[in-house]
Amino acid sequence: MHLRIRLTCRKYEIWALSFFSLVTGLYVLHFSIALILVNKEVPSTRGMLYPRESETREVRSLDGIWNFVRSDQANPTQGVRDEWYAKELSKSRPTIPMPVPASYNDITTDNLRDHVGTVWYDRKFFVPRSWAKDQRIWLRFGSVHYEAYVWINGQKVVKHEMGHLPFEAEVTDLLNYGAENRITVMCDNALIQTTVPQGRITEVPNDGGMTIVQSYTFDFFNYAGIHRSVHLYTTPRTFIEEVEVTTNLSKDATVGEVFYSVSVNGSAANEADNVLHVQANLYDKEGKLVANATSDGKLGGKLQVNPVKPWWPYLMHPEPGYLYQLEIKLLATNDELLDVYRLKVGIRTLSWNSQQFLINGKPVYFRGFGRHEDADIRGKGLDNALMVRDFNLLKWIGANAYRTSHYPYSEESMQFADEHGIMIIDECPSVDTENYSQELLGKHKSSLEQLIHRDRNHPSVVMWSIANEPRTASVSADSYFELVANFTRSLDKTRPITAAIAVPNTQDKAGRSLDIISFNRYNAWYSNAGRLDMVTQNVIDEAIAWNKRYNKPIIMSEYGADTLEGLHMQPAYVWSEEFQTEVFSRHFKAFDELRKKGWFIGEFVWNFADFKTAQTYTRVGGNKKGVFTRARQPKAAAHLLRKRYFALGRDLDQCSFPDDLFTYIADLIS
Ligand code: GCB
Numbered sequence: 001m002h003l004r005i006r007l008t009c010r011k012y013e014i015w016a017l018s019f020f021s022l023v024t025g026l027y028v029l030h031f032s033i034a035l036i037l038v039n040k041e042v043p044s045t046r047g048m049l050y051p052r053e054s055e056t057r058e059v060r061s062l063d064g065i066w067n068f069v070r071s072d073q074a075n076p077t078q079g080v081r082d083e084w085y086a087k088e089l090s091k092s093r094p095t096i097p098m099p100v101p102a103s104y105n106d107i108t109t110d111n112l113r114d115h116v117g118t119v120w121y122d123r124k125f126f127v128p129r130s131w132a133k134d135q136r137i138w139l140r141f142g143s144v145h146y147e148a149y150v151w152i153n154g155q156k157v158v159k160h161e162m163g164h165l166p167f168e169a170e171v172t173d174l175l176n177y178g179a180e181n182r183i184t185v186m187c188d189n190a191l192i193q194t195t196v197p198q199g200r201i202t203e204v205p206n207d208g209g210m211t212i213v214q215s216y217t218f219d220f221f222n223y224a225g226i227h228r229s230v231h232l233y234t235t236p237r238t239f240i241e242e243v244e245v246t247t248n249l250s251k252d253a254t255v256g257e258v259f260y261s262v263s264v265n266g267s268a269a270n271e272a273d274n275v276l277h278v279q280a281n282l283y284d285k286e287g288k289l290v291a292n293a294t295s296d297g298k299l300g301g302k303l304q305v306n307p308v309k310p311w312w313p314y315l316m317h318p319e320p321g322y323l324y325q326l327e328i329k330l331l332a333t334n335d336e337l338l339d340v341y342r343l344k345v346g347i348r349t350l351s352w353n354s355q356q357f358l359i360n361g362k363p364v365y366f367r368g369f370g371r372h373e374d375a376d377i378r379g380k381g382l383d384n385a386l387m388v389r390d391f392n393l394l395k396w397i398g399a400n401a402y403r404t405s406h407y408p409y410s411e412e413s414m415q416f417a418d419e420h421g422i423m424i425i426d427e428c429p430s431v432d433t434e435n436y437s438q439e440l441l442g443k444h445k446s447s448l449e450q451l452i453h454r455d456r457n458h459p460s461v462v463m464w465s466i467a468n469e470p471r472t473a474s475v476s477a478d479s480y481f482e483l484v485a486n487f488t489r490s491l492d493k494t495r496p497i498t499a500a501i502a503v504p505n506t507q508d509k510a511g512r513s514l515d516i517i518s519f520n521r522y523n524a525w526y527s528n529a530g531r532l533d534m535v536t537q538n539v540i541d542e543a544i545a546w547n548k549r550y551n552k553p554i555i556m557s558e559y560g561a562d563t564l565e566g567l568h569m570q571p572a573y574v575w576s577e578e579f580q581t582e583v584f585s586r587h588f589k590a591f592d593e594l595r596k597k598g599w600f601i602g603e604f605v606w607n608f609a610d611f612k613t614a615q616t617y618t619r620v621g622g623n624k625k626g627v628f629t630r631a632r633q634p635k636a637a638a639h640l641l642r643k644r645y646f647a648l649g650r651d652l653d654q655c656s657f658p659d660d661l662f663t664y665i666a667d668l669i670s
Contacts, residue, residue: 035436035476039483042446045453047241047265048166050411051140051233054340058131062183062230066123068098073212076117076188085151085184089122100230101142103223103379115189116201116214121226122184129178135234136266137175139183140168142228142382142411146195147188153181162196162443163227164407164429165450171232189224191216194439196447197406197431218406218431218468219623220372221612223379228410238266238276239339240330245457246494247347249310253360256308256347258282258291261300262328268338276338279329282345284309285322310360311346311459313400313421315646315655320421322346323459346418346459352496352515354551355599359423359462365595365652366423366602367645368401369394369627370500370558373409374611376630382410389632390608391416397627397638398645398655403500403557403604406431406468408451417460425498425518425557426455427465436476445487452491464488467499469520473507485513500557505542511550519546520558520606524583530574532582539590543600553599558606559587560625565635575624577636584637588644605641 051059069089071079079085084092098104098121105113131137141148145163150156153176158169175181191199191214199216216222242263249256262278278295282303291303309322323344330339348360356363371390373380387410394402400423407429417424428447433440448466455461466484470477485497496515501508511517521527521542528534539556547554561583562575569576584605594600610626613619622630627638642661649655 035438035479037436037438037441037476037479037483039487040438040442042442042449042487045450047138048140048168048454049240049243049341050343050415051138051231052342054342056236056239056337056339057234057341059231059233060125062123062125062232063100064123065097066100066121066226067095068104069093069095069120070112070115071118071120073115073117076190079118079120079186080149083154084120085122085186086154088182089120089184093120095122098225099378099381100226101228102225102377102381103145103227104225105221105223105379106377114214116212117190118186118188119225120184120186122182124180124182125232127175127177127179127181127232131175131234132177135172135236136170136239137172138168138233138235139171140166140231140233141226142166142230143408144185144187144226145189145222145224145380146191148226149186149188151184154184162429162447162450163224164409165447166228166411166454183230185226187225189222190214191222193435194437194443196429196433196440196443198433198435198440216432216614217434219613220374220406221379221614221622223374223612225379225381227380228382236266236339238264238268238330240328240341241265243326243328243341243343243457245326245343245345247345247349247459249308249347249349249360251361253310254307256305256310258303258305258324258326258345258347259300260303260326260328262295262330264299264330266338268332273333275333277331279331281327281329283325283327285324287325290324305347308347311348311418311421313359313364313423314395315398315400315649316359316362316364316421316653321419321460323418343457344415344418345457348459350462350495352553355553357462357496357516357553357601364400364423364462364601365648366401366425366555366604367648368399368403368423368602368604369608370405370604370606371402371409371608372405372611373407373413374609374630379612382412384412386632387413387416391420391422393628393632393634394422394608395420397642398649400645400649401425401462401602401604402608403427403465405500405558405607408454411454414455414458414460418458422460423462424458424460425463425465426451426461427468427500430467431469433467433470434474436474436480441480441483444484448484448488449491452488456492461495463495463516464492464497465499465518466497466514467510469500469502470510471503472499472501472510473503475509478509481510482513485510498555498557505546505549508549511546511552514550514552516553516555516601517546517550518555518557518604519543521556522559522561522606524586525561525574530579532572532579532586535583535586536590536593539587540593543590543594544597547597547599553601554594555600555602555604556587556591557602557604559583559603560606562620562624563626563635563637564620564624565629565633580635580637581640584640584644
C-alpha cells in the first residue's frame with residue numbers, strides 16, 4: 001500500500017482496531033464558494049478539576065522517566081494491530097528513556113525531532129492497597145500533543161484529540177491494588193486539514209525512495225509528546241465533579257459576591273431520600289473565614305464579602321492578584337462529609353463597550369506580550385523553573401498581560417497568573433485556519449469548549465481569543481466565525497471575545513462577530529523591511545481603519561522585528577539590537593497618538609522570548625523576535641520596553657517606578 005493511502009486510512013484503522021467509534025473525513029477539499037455550515041452540538045467536557053489533595057482526596061504523580069518507542073513512519077498503526085499495549089513495550093521493540101513531562105523532539109541526538117506519526121510510552125507504577133477501599137481512582141493528563149490513546153494493564157482507557165488541554169478517565173476497575181500496574185500511551189503528532197491547528201501530510205521522494213513530510217503554515221515548531229503532568233488521584237464514591245464560580249462587586253467596590261455552583265457525580269446523588277448539599281466557606285489570604293453559606297439541594301449559592309479586596313491586575317493596584325480560598329464541602333442529608341475541594345477565587349468584574357474594556361469599573365490599557373511555551377531541550381514540556389523565571393521577567397518589565405498565543409498554556413501557569421495579577425487573553429489552538437469545513441468547525445468549537453471548561457474560574461482570564469490569523473478574507477470565514485463566536489458566547493457571557501487578525505481590514509469577514517478587534521502587523525519587517533520611517537503613520541492609519549469599520553475597541557496584538565542578540569549596527573539595520581529598539585520606539589509613538597482616541601486599548605509585543613520554528617530560510621535557529629533570548633536573558637530592547645511599560649503604569653494607574661528603572665547619567669537629567 002502506498003504511504004499516503006496508509007496514512008489517509010490511519011485514523012480509521014486506529015479507531016476500528018481499538019475501541020472507539022469511527023471518525024470520518026481526513027482531507028478536506030478547498031471550497032471557493034461559501035460553505036453551508038450547520039451549528040451542530042459538540043461533546044461537553046465533564047469533571048477535570050485540577051487535582052488537589054484534601055482530607056478526602058489523594059494525588060500521585062506519574063511524572064518521571066518513561067519507556068519510549070517510535071513507530072515506523074510508514075507504518076503508524078502497527079503498534080495497535082500488534083497490540084503493543086498488551087505487554088511491556090520493551091517486549092515488542094527496543095525502548096529508550098523519555099522524560100515526562102517534555103516534548104520528545106529535542107531529547108535524542110538522532111532525527112526524532114522530525115518524526116511524523118505515532119510514538120509510544122509506557123511505565124510501571126504501584127497502587128497502594130489502601131486505595132482499594134471505598135473510593136474512585138482517576139487518571140488525568142495535563143496535555144498530550146496532538147492525539148492520545150491510553151491503556152492501563154492492556155485495557156483501553158481513553159482517547160483524546162487536541163493538544164494543550166487536559167483529559168481524564170476513571171480507572172478504578174482497571175487497577176491492581178497493592179500491586180504493580182502498567183500504563184501505555186500512544187501519541188500521534190500528525191496534523192491534517194481537520195485537526196486544530198491544521199497541517200498537511202504529503203508523500204514526497206527522497207534519497208531512500210519516498211518519505212512522509214508534515215507541513216504547516218503556522219510559525220512555531222510542532223512539538224509533541226506528553227507535555228504536562230500525569231496524575232492519579234482518588235475521590236470518594238460520590239464526589240464534587242465540577243465547581244463553577246462567578247463574581248460581582250458593588251458599585252463602590254466595597255462588597256463582593258461569589259456565586260458558586262457545584263455538580264456531583266456518584267450514586268449518593270441519585271438516592272431519593274438523600275438530599276446532598278454544599279457548605280461553602282471563603283477564607284482570606286490570612287486564612288480568616290470571611291463568608292460562608294449552606295446550599296439547598298440545588299448545590300449552588302452566593303457568598304457575600306464585606307469589605308472585599310478585589311482582584312486587580314499587576315501595577316493597577318498596590319495589592320494585585322488578591323485571592324481568596326473557596327472551600328467546598330459536600331454533605332449528605334445527615335451532614336456526613338462526603339468530599340472536600342478547595343480552589344482560589346479572585347473577586348472582580350469585567351465589562352466592555354464600543355470604546356473600552358474595564359476591570360472593576362476602571363478602564364484597562366493592556367501592555368504585554370504574545371508568548372510561546374517553548375524552551376531548549378524540553379520544547380513545550382511543563383517546566384516550573386522556566387515558568388517562575390518568565391513571571392519574574394514579566395513583572396520586571398512591567399507587563400500586565402499576555403496572550404496565550406497560539407494555544408492554551410499550562411494550568412499551573414494560569415494559577416500563577418491569578419496569583420501575580422497578570423491578565424490573560426486565553427487563546428484556543430486555532431492558528432492560520434483556512435479551508436473551512438463542517439468537521440473543522442466541530443473541532444474548533446470543541447477546543448473552545450474544553451478551554452472554557454478548564455479556565456472559566458481564573459480571574460486572570462479576561463478575554464477569549466478564538467483564533468490567530470485565520471484566513472478571514474474568504475467567504476466561508478463569515479459564517480464560520482459567527483458560529484464560533486456565538487458558541488463561545490453561549491458558554492461564557494462574562495468575558496469578551498477577540499481574534500488576532502492579519503488580513504487587511506477591508507477584506508476581513510470575522511470582525512463583526514467579535515467584541516474586541518486585535519490586529520497583527522509587522523511594519524518595517526514583513527512590509528517595508530528596514531524602513532523605520534514607515535512605521536508610525538501606518539500603525540495609526542490601520543488602527544483607525546479597523547475602528548472605523550467595526551466601531552469596537554482595538555488592540556495591536558503583534559508587532560516586532562527579528563533580532564539576533566549581540567548584533568549591533570548603527571545606524572539601525574534589520575536583525576540588529578538597534579533596529580528592534582527603533583521599531584519599538586516608532587510603534588510607541590503611534591500608540592500614544594492612538595491612546596488619545598479613547599478606543600485603543602492595548603499593545604502586545606511579538607514575542608516575549610525567541611522560540612523554535614519549523615526549518616525555513618527566514619528563521620535562524622527559530623523566530624528571533626523575542627525581547628528575551630530563548631535562555632530568558634534581555635536583549636537591548638527589553639530595557640526600553642521596561643521604561644515604557646512602567647511609564648504607562650505610572651501615567652494610567654499611578655504605580656511607582658522601580659529603583660533601578662533609570663541608570664544615573666548626570667545631575668542634570670532625572
Ligand atoms: C505572525 C504570527 C506569529 C508569527 C509572527 C512572525 O503574524 O501570528 O505566529 O510568529 O507573525 O514572527 O512572523
